[in-house]
Amino acid sequence: MGDKANAQPGAAGRALTADRPADIRNVVLVGHSGAGKTTLVEALALTAGAVNRAGRVEDGGTVSDYDDIEHRQQRSVQLSLVPVEWGGVKINILDTPGYADFVGELRAGLRAADAALFVVSASDGVDGATRMVWDECAAVGMPRAIVVTHLEASRADYTQMAELCGATFGGDDPDAVIPLYLPLYGPPGADGHAPVHGLLGLLSRRVYDYTSGERRERDPEPAELDLIADARNRLIEGIIAESEDEGLMDRYLGGEDIDIKTLIDDLERAVARGTFHPVLMAAPAADGARQGLGTVELLELVTGGFPTPEERPAVDVTTPDGADRPAVTCDPAGPLVAEVVKTSSDPYVGRVSLVRVFSGTLRPDDTVHVSGHGLEDRGHEDHDVDERVGALSSPFGKNQRVLARAIAGDLACVAKLGRAETGDTLSAKDQPLLMRPWDMPEPLLPLAIRAHSKADEDKLSQGLSRLVAEDPTMRLEQNPDTHQVVLWCLGEAHQDVALERLRNRYGVQVDAIPHRVSLRETFGARATGRGRHVKQSGGHGQYAICEIEVEPLPPGSGIEFVDKVVGGAVPRQFIPSVEKGVRAQAAKGVTAGYPLVDVRITLVDGKAHSVDSSDAAFQTAGALALREAAADTRIHLLEPVAELSVMIPDEYVGPVMSDLSSRRGRVVGTEQAGPGRTLVRAEIPEIEIDRYAVDLRSVSHGTGRFSRSYARHEPMPPQVAERLRAEQEKAD
Incomplete structure (x- = not known):
């Protein structure tokens, strides 16, 4: 935690692999939009040696080259994976969007990760949505830490923000959310704001100076030691309170100076258990610098304090038909269980699936079983098929680096899984298994669309199916009442991204149209109607007359048809024709074009012709009678x-x-x-x-x-x- 020797950074430009789960950390970045998550990822990648000082990877591009939409909208709209290496440990950093419309991407990141870094801005504070995600993580015991960013802002106050984090995230135990470092300020600038150029280690009582662009360690001056005394005591008491050594507190209260190694070991165990949540700070590197403020300390926390995939609880699985199976653990030699946490389309290689391997080992060219995810109500069909795995790769921005395998605990991109969608389970074809799907927010904002042209109409169905395959938070509806195609989304930004992807990725131009709800019509009072359909045009004519009575019924009654014709005024063979006609007219509506419901239609009289009457004529007469009845009364x-x-x-x-x-x-x-x-x-x-x-x-x-x-x-x-x-x- 800034108290250990500098770890060696990983080399840029190569695929990072891990031979055992103990050498993997999966961490998701959480925070509101604009908190600085993506900037922090870039700073960590630079410190770890994954990018050069210009922020570029060795084989071209930058760590933030994810999606053209993100560049145009200047915000993250999808989950992205950036693997880095620190001290021989592979760290899979999952950067999530902070905007509420893309909470599905956040859920996917939480599913794939074993710990979370909550990124909060020193100038903006903590928003309500971030507090809610913290509570969700707490409910499942996910280890968490807090990183304070935007220290360069004129109104930034790290001490105040650390106290706010303790009050906000600590709940009944604010001493479980404590800073590990204090900021070391330089001389004030022209605006009067003093920049942070170093850290004071509370446990080590050492100064970590970033003024040169790389971390330099030195002894503190006497005034600096005075600054950390109270904060250090509070931190030690917080760590000892979470220690598994019940006698440690008595030793400390008795005046014993607890050695740093014991404190760090207890701190790391408490962080991994999810009972202690350290607060750190970080800032991007200055131009030409190799390390950003606090990035070394943050990487050390991740590698030393966050749990390995082996420490994750066993995963419950069933067979695709619902039979229970023993829970699987993070064992590379165990049965294959992996989950698609994100699906995207690449213009050159087609569908690409980001997969978290929970058990077993996934290799290129393996044949795996794809089991469905239970989201049929959103337009995502369940799957129960075998597919061949394409190439495995590790993403970095827009680049893909080939992997030979992905062991339990690791994440990888899989090409050419044509049927797999987000939330699906991959398992061995001879031992198919299914993971319980994670909770996804219900899309509740409708977007009605129609094809812009005939050419777009031909491509619309395929484009929509590919769009919803990528995003389980989107629901596709073909409304049978309004005959509209409706995309249900999470918000306006989610709608904008859907339209842009249809247009630019799938080549489908669509127009947004007003969304219509499914209205109905009914009679407000009793009414009568006479339908007369009499035509002579040479040869056989058309002759049908029918008289009906319509009365309203209680809600939910539907349409009732009653025959009360006497004396054969309407021949028996034509009574079903009248019913067919009035029901067809009821389905089309009688005034505003909405279906008619909750009425009883009684056929009471009529006339027929021995030659000119027909099924079609009485259908038409029945429809005319219903329209005439509607014209003479109130229609609700x-x-x-x-x-x-x-x-x-x-x-x-x-x-x-x-x-x-x-x-x-x-x-x-x-x-x-x-x-x-x-x-x-x-x-x-x-x-x-x-x-x-x-x-x-x-x-x-x-x-x-x-x-x-x-x-x-x-x-x-x-x-x-x-x-x-x-x-x-x-x-x-």
Whole structure:
């Protein structure tokens, strides 16, 4: 932790391999957008020797060359893997997007990693979404540490930020979130801000000076020793409190000076167990420098304190048909169990799958079994097929470096798995296994699209299937009522990326159109109608007359057809024709073009001709009768109502309930859902929550989550119905 000798950095330009799981660390970077995660990855890569001083890899490109969309939007939109080596240990760094729309990429990173680095900005603080991810990691016991960035900002205050991290992440035990170092400030600049140019090691009582562009170690001056006294005592007490040696605290309180090696060993064990969370600081290297501030210390924490893949709990597996199997451990000689944590498309090699190997060893040209992931409701079909593995590689920016194998605990990119999608399990073809899928957020923001041209229409289906294969947080819907193609996304940025990938990656131009909800129509009162279809045009004519009565039924009754014709006014063979006609008209609607529901249609009378009557004529007459009945009474528009469950911190309950009321929502109850969180249940028209995924994020400052389910259709208020009809006429 900055108290050990400098490890030797790994060489740039070669594929990094590991011969045993003990020499692997998998760490995911978590933090809000703009916290500096990608900049930190680049700084770590430079310090580890994976890139040169210009920030470029030996075979071209930079560590941040991931996706053209990311360059255009100036933000990360997908999970990326950067392997580096430090002290003979391969570190797989997983950089995740910080924007809420791409939380699916974050979930994938958490699934693939064994520990998390939470990146917080010294100038911006900790947002609510980052606190929620911390709580999720705590719930599963994932080891965590905090890295404070943006120390160069004029309003940055490391000490204040470290205290905030303790209060925010420490919960009931703020002494479990403690800095390992204090900043060493240089003389103030022209703006009065004193830059950080070194670190004071609290355990080692050594100074690590980065002024020259590389870390230099020296003894502290007396004034510097005075700075660290109180912080050092608090750190030691925090470490001893987590020690497995129950007598260590008594020895310390008795005045014994605990040796540094014992403290560091206990610190590393507590970090690996997920019970102690050190706070560090880091900054990118200055121009021409080889090491960024704090990057050596951070790499030492990862290699020394974070757990190896062998320390990860055993993974539960079943057979594809659901039969239980013994849990698998991280053993390169064990049965093959790997999971696709990300899927992407390369214009030259096709589909590329980023895979975490949990057990066994994956090799090129192996034939593996691909087991599905249970997301059929989102347009992702389940899989149960054998596929041949293509080349294995290790990514670095846009480059791929060939790997001979990927052992248990490692991550690798696999080419040419044409059927595998994100979340699928790879296993031996003669011993197929399936991992439990991880929880993915439900996409709740609809995007209705249509092909821009006939040429695009021909390519749309394939483009959409490839798009959703890459992203399990996206759901594809072909709405049978509105006949719209709808992509359900997590937010507006997620929508923008989907459209851009369709356009640039798959060559499909689409237009976004207003999303329509599935409305219905029903009769507001009893009505009668007469359908007369009489035509003579030489030869056989068309003759059918029928009279019907229509009455409303309770919600959920559907369409009932009753025959009350007497005396053979309508021949028996044509009564099914009348029913077919009225049902066809009901499906098309009678006023606004929405399906008619919850009515009883009674055929009471009619007339037929011995020669000119026919099945088609009575179908037409039945439809005309229903339209005439609708013209003589009130027709109600029925709108779908959703049951909404909103999970929010207690401080946002008032604003959220107020917002729901403004949307014609009815709050049906609230309940406590854990410390500081409330579950609000409401019923609300679906037309009012089309953009609720965006609006709730704004109202709750990114901390709210919601789910929705269909409840029923109910009459729409007349003024809303009139406005909707006017909008529909204008659109048509």
